[in-house]
Amino acid sequence: MSVQTPTLPPMTGGPSPASGPTPPPRNRSLRIALLTIGSALVLLLVGVGILQLVQSAADANRGDGSGSYSAAGPFDTLEVDVSAAAVTVAYADVSEPRFDFDSGGSSLHFDQRMLGDTLRVTVGDRGWWPIRLFDVTSLGDATLAVTLPRDAEPLGLDVDSSAGSVRVDGDFADLSLESSAGDVELSGSADSLHLETSAGRITATDLDVSGPVVAETSAGDTDLSFATLPSSISVDSSAGTVRVALPDGEYEIRTDTSLGTVQLGLPSTPGAERVYSFETSAGDLVLTPAP
Numbered sequence: 471m472s473v474q475t476p477t478l479p480p481m482t483g484g485p486s487p488a489s490g491p492t493p494p495p496r497n498r499s500l501r502i503a504l505l506t507i508g509s510a511l512v513l514l515l516v517g518v519g520i521l522q523l524v525q526s527a528a529d530a531n532r533g534d535g536s537g538s539y540s541a542a543g544p545f546d547t548l549e550v551d552v553s554a555a556a557v558t559v560a561y562a563d564v565s566e567p568r569f570d571f572d573s574g575g576s577s578l579h580f581d582q583r584m585l586g587d588t589l590r591v592t593v594g595d596r597g598w599w600p601i602r603l604f605d606v607t608s609l610g611d612a613t614l615a616v617t618l619p620r621d622a623e624p625l626g627l628d629v630d631s632s633a634g635s636v637r638v639d640g641d642f643a644d645l646s647l648e649s650s651a652g653d654v655e656l657s658g659s660a661d662s663l664h665l666e667t668s669a670g671r672i673t674a675t676d677l678d679v680s681g682p683v684v685a686e687t688s689a690g691d692t693d694l695s696f697a698t699l700p701s702s703i704s705v706d707s708s709a710g711t712v713r714v715a716l717p718d719g720e721y722e723i724r725t726d727t728s729l730g731t732v733q734l735g736l737p738s739t740p741g742a743e744r745v746y747s748f749e750t751s752a753g754d755l756v757l758t759p760a761p
Contacts, residue, residue, distance in 0.1 A: 535579030541567040542582045545589035547626035547643075548616070552593035554578065554633040555612035556652070561620045561640040574611035588626075591616075624661070635670070653690075663700075671710075691753075696760055703746040711753045714746075715760040721746050723757065730754045 548567075550557055555571075555578060569591060571580040582591045593614055618625060618640070626643040629636050635652040638645070645660035653670040656663075659678035665685040672685055672692045679700040685692055688708045695715040705712055716736055723738035726749045735758045748755050 536571055536573045537580070539569040539571065539580060539582065541569070541589055543584045543589065544587075545584070545625070546587040547589070547628070548618075549588055549590045550593075550614070550616065550627075550629045550631075551590070552578075552612075552614060552631045552634060553595065555593050555614050555631065556634040557614050557616070557629055557631055557636050559616040559618070559627060559629065559638045559640070561618045561623055564617055564619050566619060567622070568617045570615040570617070572611075572613045574613065576612050578612050580614070624659070699744060702744060703748075705748045707750040707753055709752045710750065711756065712748055712750050713756045713758070714748065715758050716746070717760045720744065724748070725755050725757075726750075727755055728752065733757065735759065 548559075550559070554576070555574075567589075569580065569582070571593065573579070577595050578593050579595070580591070580593055582589060584590075591614075593612065612634070624641045624643045626645070627638065628644075628646045629638065629648065630646075631649040631652055633651045634649065635655070636647050636649050637655040638647060639657045641659045643661045645656075645662065646664040647654050647656060648664075648666040649670055650667070651669045652667065654665050654667050654672045656665065656674040657676055660681075661679075662681035663674075663677070663679045663683045663685075665672050665674065666687070667690055668688045669690060670687070671690045672687055672694070674685075674693070675695045677683075677694065677696045677700075678698045679696070680698070681700065682702045683694075683700045683704070685694065685703075685705045686707075687710055689710060690707075691710040692705060692707050692712045692714075694705070694713070696717060699717060699719045699721065703714075705714065711730075720739045720742045721744035722740055722742045723734065723736060724745065724747045725732050725734065726747075728750075729752045730750055732755045735756075748757070
């Protein structure tokens with residue numbers, strides 16, 4: 471009697487013989503991240519576009535802010551704060567202060583309010599969308615002309631322009647003129663004087679200042695001509711030529727320039743009560759007698 475050994479069926483599901491190196495898996499995480507970022511940017515651009523359209527419609531409903539305005543009330547000091555407009559201030563034969571604003575086709579508007587004895591005038595964008603991306607309408611040729619009654623002088627004046635020239639003529643109490651990007655021009659008198667521009671030229675002629683004078687410019691020339699002697703002078707220019715004309719008198723002159731020449735055409739009296747300091751980092755210093 472013979473015994474037959476049963477034949478087992480072939481096994482399946484086991485590992486197949488290696489047929490070569492397995493290619494590395496694709497970097498799916500990187501693709502997902504790029505798709506997510508791209509989708510977010512598209513949504514951001516669409517959202518900004520919608521907000522800009524809404525803002526433009528709001529500007530159209532408000533209309534052009536150009537016009538002639540009277541003062542909101544009597545004041546001893548005038549503060550002018552403009553975001554992108556040229557400012558002129560002068561006295562004239564008028565019965566009350568007048569503010570003539572031309573938006574120049576921009577989205578800027580005129581506003582004013584009383585703060586005690588100070589009138590604060592602002593020229594800016596009143597839109598609720600704080601960052602107007604891709605909007606160049608606020609960079610037009612906007613201007614603000616301030617006309618003050620002659621019988622009101624001297625008033626205190628503080629002008630601050632983010633982008634635009636500042637021109638002032640007349641007699642004032644404490645006077646401060648500042649422009650972040652634009653020229654500053656002045657003629658007249660003041661109890662004290664502060665002039666500043668980050669990128670622009672400072673020009674002041676026939677100045678009659680009894681108190682201290684401070685002039686600062688980061689990039690631009692400074693030209694000052696005095697009719698009388700201030701109590702003190704401090705002029706600082708980071709990059710630009712400084713020219714100052716002074717009348718006769720006793721004053722100590724101090725000069726400092728890192729890269730430039732000094733032309734001292736005036737006598738200096740060491741230990742004098744009046745001290746006049748002139749400094750430039752990169753530029754010449756020229757001091758001459760007043761004409």
